[in-house]
Amino acid sequence: MTGKEGYDVLRLITHGQTCYISSEYVEGKILAGWLKSNPNITKEQLFSLMREIANQLSMIHKCRKKPYYQYVNPYSIVITDDGTPYFLDLEAGSNEKRLRFMQRRVVRECFLPREDAYYQRGSVKLDIYGLGKTIQYLLATAIPTPPLSGREERRFLRIISKSLNDQLRTSYQNAADIRRNIPQYKKKTEHTPAKRKRLLMAASAAVILGAAWKVKESQDFTESGGESELSDIAQEDFQQENTLMESEVQEDTVEILTRGGGEAYMDLALAYILDLEDYEKGIYYLDKIQEYATAVNLKDVAEALMGKQKEPEILEGSLFYLEEKAKEDPTGRYDRCLIRGYGLLNTEQASEEILRIGRRCLDKVSDGEETKEIQECMVTAYEKMTELYIGSGLTEKAKEICGQGIEELGGSEKLKVAYIRLMCQDKAIGRDQCAQTIQEYIVKTPKILENEGFQELMREYEIQIEGEQVWVGR
Secondary structure: OOOOOEEEEEEEEEEOOEEEEEEEEEEEEEHHHHHHHOOOOEHHHHHHHHHHHHHHHHHHOOOOOOOOOOOOOOOOEEEEOOOOEEEEOOOOHHHHHHHHHHOOHHHHHHHOOHHHOOOOOOOHHHHHHHHHHHHHHHHHHOOOEOOOOHHHHHHHHHHHHHHHOOOOOOOOOOHHHHHHHOOOOOOOOOOOHHHHHHHHHHHHHHOOOOHHHHHHHHHHHHHOOHHHHHHHHOOHHHHHHHHHHHHHHHHHHHHHHHOOOHHHHHHHHHHHHHHHOOHHHHHHHHHHHOOOHHHHHHHHHHHHHHOOOOOHHHHHHHHHHHHHHHHHOOOOHHHHHHHHHHOOOOOHHHHHHHHHHHHHHHOOOOOHHHHHHHHHHHHHHHHHHHHHHHHOOOHHHHHHHHHHHHHHHOOOHHHHHHHHHHHHHOOOOOHHHHHHHHHHHHHHOHHHHHOHHHHHHHHHOOEEEEOOEEEEOO
16 A cells, blocks of 8 residues: 555547547546645646646547536546646546535535536536636646746636636637647746736636626625535545635635725726727626726727727717826726727827827836737827828828838838838939838838738839849839
């Protein structure tokens, strides 16, 4: 006897598009207990663990006899000494006590949706929900080194939300897609624990559907002695896991949904509007705090982004009000809302506002995806202003603003094509100067050669290109 914990687990063997299952005995610990003993793990190990769990679940879904697992949660997964995860063989008699444990209310409430509150019928949809909850559990419990980056936090927010809400247009249909979306570990600059906590708590809240009833339900559970009930029915080897689940899952959920009232719902709304572009869900949470002027004005912007017709004066008024909130916000979230809102207004002033707010926001954000989004919006603003000036016959002004955009942001192909056209149209500018500018743009942006607008310019102004040599004929 080794004295180590051991379990009968599923051994999965794939052949083509089919998976075959057998059972084997391995030594290891249940994932929830393993996490309690080993919370400090490397980020690479955490990501690898998530991908392998998702991979094994996708293999189970290929089985012909039973294409689902049914009990996907941190109490049905075993971690061996080398860190390999396995799903318990729940048909093995040795796991009967574990199966009864997972059927208890405290487990079901944490890892099943309210409308399917019992492990009665298995399905791929419920497995995906359980996997999303398990990933959320891992993020809330583990302390990875280095901490998650901003991009990784937002990636997991999307993964969890798309796993738990099957009403989303982009919700997951299989576990393989979840595995592909789990980020690969890359060494990056570490982010502060405070930022990690903010994003993880936002993620915890974002995946709870029906926040109002969930708060009440969780509170009722605590008041009714749910923790002691669980302890009474659990065996000694479950006790450490029970404490972990009660403190890390139930209490974290209650905290995010009850802290600060309006602040929690505002965090949820911003997460849905900015990170998931699910404006309808964002509006749902804003409706819960309409006593706050910020929520009222942000709702106007979200409705406009969703496609609802808004009078320009109403939208401008809401954006003007949010400006004060944006100035105080160090995260840049309200700035990004303003940028998207002004992007709906096809005016010179709106484009100038996007450029002004964009420059301010770039000083606040450090995440690559957010930076790219802001810069793209600023490029679009320069493009709109150029078109507006051209349409008004202000050619010199158009050329000036177009050149400014290229200098500030590197410009888009569209901006560069517009600038080349403006130069070629100007008879006062020599053809050699036009050719030199085109040559510089080709070196910096080779893809411009494939741009339809540029190819049209080549025909119109008889532009010829041979190697590094450029000639403008007209």
